[in-house]
Amino acid sequence: MISVFGGTAAYHLDLSKFAIVGETVELDTPFGKSVPFTYLKPPGEKKESVWFASRHGRGSLSRSACFVNQHANVWAARELGCAAILSWNGVGAIHPDLQVNDLVVPDDLLDFTHSRKTEFRMRNSGRMMDMPRELVRLPFSEEYRQVLIESAQISIRQSAIYVCTEGPRLETPAEIRAYRQLGADVVGMTLSPEVWLAAELGLGYASLCYVTNTAAGLGGTERNFGPQVGEKCLEIMLQTALL
Amino acid sequence: MNILAAIFTDAIIPGEESSTPFGDVTIQSEQWGVSKVAIIGAASDPRARVVTAKELGAAHVIGVGRAIALGEKLAIGDLVLPADALDFTRDISTTFFENRGLGYVQQSPPFCIETTTALQTALGAQVQPVEVVAAGPKRPFTPAELRAWNTLGAEIAMRGLAPEWYLCHELEIGYAALGMVAWRKDEQASEVPDWHSLLAPVVAALPAEHSWQGSNFAARNALGDDWHEWIIPG
Numbered sequence: 001m002i003s004v005f006g007g008t009a010a011y012h013l014d015l016s017k018f019a020i021v022g023e024t025v026e027l028d029t030p031f032g033k034s035v036p037f038t039y040l041k042p043p044g045e046k047k048e049s050v051w052f053a054s055r056h057g058r059g060s061l062s063r064s065a066c067f068v069n070q071h072a073n074v075w076a077a078r079e080l081g082c083a084a085i086l087s088w089n090g091v092g093a094i095h096p097d098l099q100v101n102d103l104v105v106p107d108d109l110l111d112f113t114h115s116r117k118t119e120f121r122m123r124n125s126g127r128m129m130d131m132p133r134e135l136v137r138l139p140f141s142e143e144y145r146q147v148l149i150e151s152a153q154i155s156i157r158q159s160a161i162y163v164c165t166e167g168p169r170l171e172t173p174a175e176i177r178a179y180r181q182l183g184a185d186v187v188g189m190t191l192s193p194e195v196w197l198a199a200e201l202g203l204g205y206a207s208l209c210y211v212t213n214t215a216a217g218l219g220g221t222e223r224n225f226g227p228q229v230g231e232k233c234l235e236i237m238l239q240t241a242l243l
Numbered sequence: 244m245n246i247l248a249a250i251f252t253d254a255i256i257p258g259e260e261s262s263t264p265f266g267d268v269t270i271q272s273e274q275w276g277v278s279k280v281a282i283i284g285a286a287s288d289p290r291a292r293v294v295t296a297k298e299l300g301a302a303h304v305i306g307v308g309r310a311i312a313l314g315e316k317l318a319i320g321d322l323v324l325p326a327d328a329l330d331f332t333r334d335i336s337t338t339f340f341e342n343r344g345l346g347y348v349q350q351s352p353p354f355c356i357e358t359t360t361a362l363q364t365a366l367g368a369q370v371q372p373v374e375v376v377a378a379g380p381k382r383p384f385t386p387a388e389l390r391a392w393n394t395l396g397a398e399i400a401m402r403g404l405a406p407e408w409y410l411c412h413e414l415e416i417g418y419a420a421l422g423m424v425a426w427r428k429d430e431q432a433s434e435v436p437d438w439h440s441l442l443a444p445v446v447a448a449l450p451a452e453h454s455w456q457g458s459n460f461a462a463r464n465a466l467g468d469d470w471h472e473w474i475i476p477g
Contacts, residue, residue, distance in 0.1 A: 061344035066337070114333040168338050168346030169409040172353045174327035174375040178395035216351040 002241035003037070003051045003077040007190055008090030008212055009230030010054035011061055015040060018234055022049075027076040031120075032069050034076035040238070048242045051080050052234075055190070064168035065189035066113075071120060074197040084144050084204030086240055087194065088233035090225065091162065091186035092215035094176060098157065098185065100222045103236075104209040105149050106162040109139045110184055111192040113166045118193040120200055139195045144206035151240040152208075160185035162209060164192040173217025187215050208233055246272075246279040248446050249296035250438065253308035253403035256284035263298075264474065265290040265336075270299075275443050282438075285403060290336055293410040294474060302456070303358045303417045303449050306407055307438050310422030311384065311400040313377070313393035319432045321424040322369055322441070323399050324362055325376035328353045328420075329392060330405040332380050337406045339413050343477035345461050348412050355417030357453035362419055365445040373398040376420060378405035399424070413462070414470055417453040421445075 006013070015021050015038060022039030036058065041049040053076075055068045077085055093099065111118075149158050163184035165171055171179075171187060179187060186209050198205040210229050214220030258271040268291045271282040281299050283292040296304050310323050317323065340346035363370065377397035379388070384400060392400055401422050411418035421442075425432040457463070459473075466472045 056344060063342060064338075064340065064344050064346055067342045115335070115337070166337055168340065169348050169412070170350050172328050172330070172350045174329050174353075174396055178329055181395060216349070 001049065001051065001080070001082045003053065003080065003082040003085045004234070004237045004241060005073065005085055005087035005194070006052065006054045006230060006234065007056070007088050008210060008225055009227055011057050011059055012227040013054070013230045013234060015052065018238060019043065027079055029072045029075040029079070031071035031075055034069070034072040037076060037080060042238060042242050046242055050238065050241045051077065051082060066167045070194045070197060071117070074194060074201060074203070075120070078201045078203060082203065084141065085198050086144065086148060086206055086208070086237050088208045088210060088237060089188050089190045090212035090229065091188040091209040092213050093211045094180050094187055094215045094218070095160070095185040098211050100211050100213060100220070100224055102157065102211040103152070103154065104157040104160045104186055104211065105145055106186065106207055106209055107138060107140055107145060107159040108161045109191060109195065110161060110163040110179065110182060112179070113164055113192050115166060116193050118196045120197060139199070140206050141204035144204045147243060148206045148208060148240045151243055152236045160209070162191055162207070163187045165189050171216050176215040176217050186211065208236060245300035246281050247301065247451070248278070248280050248303040248305060248449055249299065249301040250280060250282045250442060251292060251304055251306045251403060251407055252282060252284055252438070253401070254285060256282060258282070258284065261295055263291045263294045265294060268292045268295050270295065275446050278446050280446055288336060289407050290339060290410055293407060293414060293416070297414045297416060297470060301416055302451060302453060303355070304407070304411050305358065305362065305442060305445065306404050306418065306420045307436070307442070308401050308403050308422055309425035309432070311389065312424045312427040313389055313400060314398055317371065317399065317424050317427065319424055319427055319430055321371055322366060323373045323422045323424060324359065324370045325373050325399065325420050325422070326352065326354065326359070327375045328404065328408065329375060329377045329395060329397050331377055331388070331392065332405045335406060337409070339410065339474045340462070341477055345465060346413060347461065348409060348459065350409060350412070353408055354419045355453055355455050357450050358417035358419035361448040361450065362421055362445050365448040366441070370421070376401055376404065376422070412455060413459060414473070415455050415457060415459050417455050
């Protein structure tokens with residue numbers, strides 16, 4: 001079982017257009033209440049199904065990225081029996097080759113958040129985990145990254161460095177230049193600590209980044225935060241999760 | 244009292260106590276020429292002084308403080324006017340819109356153009372424009388941090404700019420920063436800047452309106468035009 005975490009425009013989606021919609025549950029976790037998770041089953045003979053969660057709310061963008069309870073959501077995904085999380089996120093393009101509406105599957109991350117707890121053990125869970133033995137590792141699951149890239153069947157940039165900022169304010173041009181100097185390709189506010197929390201619970205994690213705009217100071221006025229972002233991303237997520 | 248501008252200093256100052264939903268602040272109210280200004284000291288929650296400035300009717304905030312020169316070109320005592328910023332503050336409230344889907348405020352540029360232009364016009368050759376300021380945390384900065392920030396493009400480092408500049412933007416107050424170089428390569432200034440005499444002509448040059456006014460469309464659409472509704476916790 002896979003859990004799909006929806007980001008930009010997930011709150012606009014009519015899920016019944018994509019799958020048979022089952023029950024919706026909100027879990028009480030040691031870290032607070034999760035967002036609603038909805039059981040989605042594809043039409044036809046396929047037996048696989050997914051638990052879908054919209055991070056920022058339903059119907060409208062009701063919670064900005066820095067106030068999403070990622071601890072509760074990741075915990076809930078595991079409690080629901082999921083082995084992995086596939087997520088989508090809107091990002092600003094930093095790399096000059098990227099354009100609005102491009103898709104990117106990041107393979108590395110720079111964490112410039114400054115108020116977020118990156119572990120469950122720091123949140124008084126009462127359930128101590130072993131310290132990770134690895135001192136250095138790539139944050140995303142290569143297995144799920146490859147499945148995502150292969151199943152999408154569209155042109156996707158297959159590696160990128162995602163820089164995660166605190167938000168909710170957007171970035172200054174100086175910050176974007178600094179991130180570029182450090183190697184970042186895209187910027188968003190979502191993936192940390194979500195990816196670390198998933199790893200701590202032993203869940204696979206891969207992300208599909210949808211370029212919604214060009215990052216500050218790099219020119220370009222085109223922006224796309226519309227419903228089609230969520231529709232395209234959910235279609236790809238379901239193709240991947242149901243393989 | 245309806246003021247034109249508030250001055251945010253990086254120090255705790257004596258003055259009149261004022262309470263806000265985000266804690267207390269200290270204010271010195273003064274008449275500068277034809278304009279009223281309020282000097283607001285450092286607060287434990289930066290939202291307290293931004294709300295105070297808004298409540299007093301400030302259209303502009305000028306954040307003043309001691310600056311650290313990160314490169315070679317600036318000298319002790321130089322006045323500096325940054326155009327862009329890197330934010331290295333930590334564990335501090337970054338928005339009035341906690342737990343809501345608001346606060347995605349553009350930061351390009353981070354500082355209000357009209358407020359910055361008034362500073363530039365009034366101070367003329369006294370002030371040196373710098374491209375980027377590193378807004379650091381309240382604690383002392385380390386030499387390694389200063390080198391790293393310089394590598395990333397910052398020419399000066401200051402305290403007390405962030406999150407104030409973007410909190411002001413959330414409440415549609417124009418914000419600009421003015422620093423005086425007080426530290427350079429282990430050399431520290433002994434004199435305290437006389438902000439009053441420096442800023443009096445600046446306040447006289449401030450326009451009553453600026454481009455940040457009405458810029459928080461998302462908050463206006465979701466919560467209405469009364470900013471008091473914006474700061475109620477979500």
